[in-house]
Amino acid sequence: MLTDLEIAKQCNLKPMEEIADELNLNRDYLEQYGKNKAKISLEVMDDIKDHADGNLILVTSINPTPAGEGKSTVTVGLAQSMKQLGHSVSCCLREPSLGPVMGIKGGAAGGGYSQVVPMEEINLHFTGDIHAITAANNALSAFIDNHIFQGNALxxxxxxxxxxxxxxxxxxALRQVVVGLGGVKQGIPREDGFNITVASEIMAILCLAENYQDLKERLNxxxxxxxxxxxPVTVKDLNVGGALTLLLKEAFKPNLVQTLEGVPAFIHGGPFANIAHGCNSVVATxxxxxxxxxVVTEAGFGADLGAEKFLNIKARTAHLDPKIVVIVATIRALKMHGGVDKADLSNENIPALMEGLKNLKKHTETIEAFNVPFVIAINKFTADTEAEIATLTKWCEKHQFKVALTDVWAQGGQGGLDLAKAVVQTIANEKANFKPLYSLDESLKEKITIVAxxxxxxxxxxxxxxxxxxLDTLTKQGLGHLAVCMAKTQYSLSxxxxxxxxPEDFTVTIRECRPSVGAGFIxxxxxxxxxxxxxxxxxxxxKMDIDEDQGAIGLF
Incomplete structure (x- = not known):
């Protein structure tokens, strides 16, 4: 069996000009980054501002497990399926962070025959956006310490x-550090620490800003x-908002690549969903x-994290109108939620599957609470038995849930045609009445409680x-009107x-609340x-290396 990387390397990529043509995009707005990736100038928005908005499709999932769910794979596969049906379609995903790429996952560009390519470049440094965010974030740290060293006027x-x-x-090792050691000339010693770049407020800001002016105002x-x-002391007080905006000027432009089947793919921004809002950029969407x-887009982890934040934060902020949600589930993961050990997931286990379906049911209730229709996508694995597939399908039919078996990992777009047809039909026949779960006028404590x-x-x-x-201090500072962004484990509803x-009868404990005023949430x-x-x-x-031709090895 070929690995994801081996499959990706066999792909004959289309020239980026042809991908632009798929979008009816004037090539003058294309800014090439090598042969197979490009940025798109934001000037194009003036030309297309009067175009009708496309139908926005959000892909989410059950709570992730080590068994795998394949949400990004289904996102890419669904877009390819819709193209095969003759629709004008694109997909929007987040940029992979080197943290999970080098850590557990090994890659984050879809899988099998439903990938975005060039996957090795996307998974590593891509167009440098995350590095630009790192630079802007750390430049701000340098400005803060320099201000204190130079007399601390503020x-x-x-x-x-x-x-x-x-x-x-x-x-x-960088979670807690001390900076400024070494004597008088080296600065003022103080405790500091590092976050991963994708948890930076600057990442969230880049993904929620609508234009350069909005970007600068949010940074300030x-x-x-x-x-x-x-x-409170702000970036505006330090007078460095302009410098930070300049550092992000190129990174703010959406990136354009393609799927294995030539569907245009916008990959831009990458906030984590368990510690940030987990959605790609507003400008790309x-x-x-x-x-x-x-437009097929995804939000990180399960519906309790990525989808909740997409709908309560991103869609509200950007005035987006999602038409449908696709909830991805795998029989393997459902059995794990039903108590099966990872080592035993290949064995048929109907009782465990039925127990695990309680997790899926909760996520359907969440999407229903937002008044958006949904379709359940069963992401097929080779070890799934006919009895298990039939059990899951019958359960969906019993609850009158639309469901489609997908095999986009093995078959690409061909394996998701039923899902694509169900999505298009639902959009045509069922009107979404999307509404966030809480009003911004409610107190921060009330908003947190509603989500929990x-x-x-x-x-x-x-x-x-x-x-x-x-929370009391933030309210007194006039920040009670902001949305809430819950930082929670992705593995459990609790x-x-x-x-x-x-889980039932559990209590969620809020241990700390941090203002991200530029992003617009707490x-x-x-x-x-x-x-x-x-x-x-x-x-x-x-497992990562390069081969004799300088090609990547081991990227999942």
């Missing part, structure tokens, strides 16, 4: 600096810490929507004394990663979720 309290440095790798609103008089009749109870199924929410004090399936940390992951015992990087 009276920044160095004990209350909330802005952290970043690196786009999993490096637990970033709170970097507090003064000795307990007042809106551009794709003006250029094609259908409606989306996670929590019985109650418990706030630490620190979180309560922070904040405890070992509680699989559909980050609420639950459980033990970390903003700087660590590497596993055997990182995916151990």
């Amino acid at each position: 009276q920044i309290d160095q004990r209350r600096i909330t802005w952290k440095r970043v690196v786009d790798l999993n490096d637990r 609103r970033i709170i970097i810490g507090y003064s000795t008089s307990n007042e 809106k551009m794709a929507s003006k250029l094609t009749d259908y 109870k409606t989306v996670y199924g929590a019985k109650d929410v418990e706030f630490s004394s620190e979180a309560l004090e922070q 904040d405890d990663p070992v509680k699989l399936g559909r 980050v609420c940390l639950t459980g033990d979720v970390l903003t700087m992951p660590g590497l596993p015992k055997e990182p995916a990087a151990l």
Whole structure:
């Protein structure tokens, strides 16, 4: 069996000019980055602003497990299927972070015969966007420390600096550091720490800004810490918003590549969904929507994280109108949610499958709460038995859920035709009445509680004394109108990663609340979720290398 990388290397990529032609995009707006990838100038938005918006399709999933769900694979495969049916279509995904690429996953560009290519370039440095965000984030850190060193006119309290440095790798040793050591000439010593780049507020800002002016205004609103008089200090106070915008000028332009079957693919931005909002950029989504009749996009992890944030944060902010949600599930993962060990997943187990379906049911309830129709995609694995497939299909029919068996990993677009037909038919026949779950006028505490109870199924929410004090302070600072971005484990509906399936009678604990004013939300940390992951015992990087022709080896 060929690996994803071997399949990708066999692909004869179309010239980027032909991909632009698929979009009826004037080639003058194409900015080539080598042979097989390009950026698109934002000037094109003036030309296409009067185009009708395409139908927006969101792909989400059940809670992920080590068994695999294949959400990105289904996203790409569905777009290829729709193209085979003759539709004008594009897909929008996030850029892979080197953290998971070098850590556990080994790649994040789809899989099998439903990939975006060139996968090795996309998975590694791509067009340098994440590096630009790293540079902007760390430039701000340098400006903060320099301001303090040069006299500290803003009276920044160095004990209350909330802005952290970043690196786009999993490096637990950097979670807590001390900077400024070495004597008087080296700076002022203080405690600091690193987040992974995709958890930076600047990443979230880049993905939510509508244009360069909005980008600059959002950057200026970033709170970097507090003064000795307990007042927030912002990027605007430091007068460096222009410099940060300049560093992000090229990164803000959407990237254009293609799928294995030549579907235009916009890959731009990459915030994690368990610690940020988990969606690709607004500018890429809106551009794709003006250029094609259908846009297939994904949001990270399960519907309790990525989809909730797509709908409550991104869609609200950008005034998007999602027409349908595709919920991806695999029989393997459902059996794992039903209590089966990973080593035993290849064995038929109907009772475990039925128990695991409780997890899928909760995610359907979440999407229904947003008043958006959905289709369940059964992402087929080779070990799935006919009895298991029949059980899942009958369960969907019993609940009157639209369902389609997909095999896009093995068959590409051909393996997702039933799903594509179901999606197109549902969009045509069922009107979405999308509405966020909460009003921005509600208190921060009420918003958190609504998400925890409606989306996670929590019985109650418990706030630490620190979180309560922070929420009170944020409200007094006039930030109570912001959305909430929950930082939670992806593996469970609860904040405890070992509680699989559909846990009941649990309490979600909010331990800390951090303002991301530029992004437009308050980050609420639950459980033990970390903003700087660590590497596993055997990182995916151990299998990576280059061959004699300088080609990549081991990228999943």
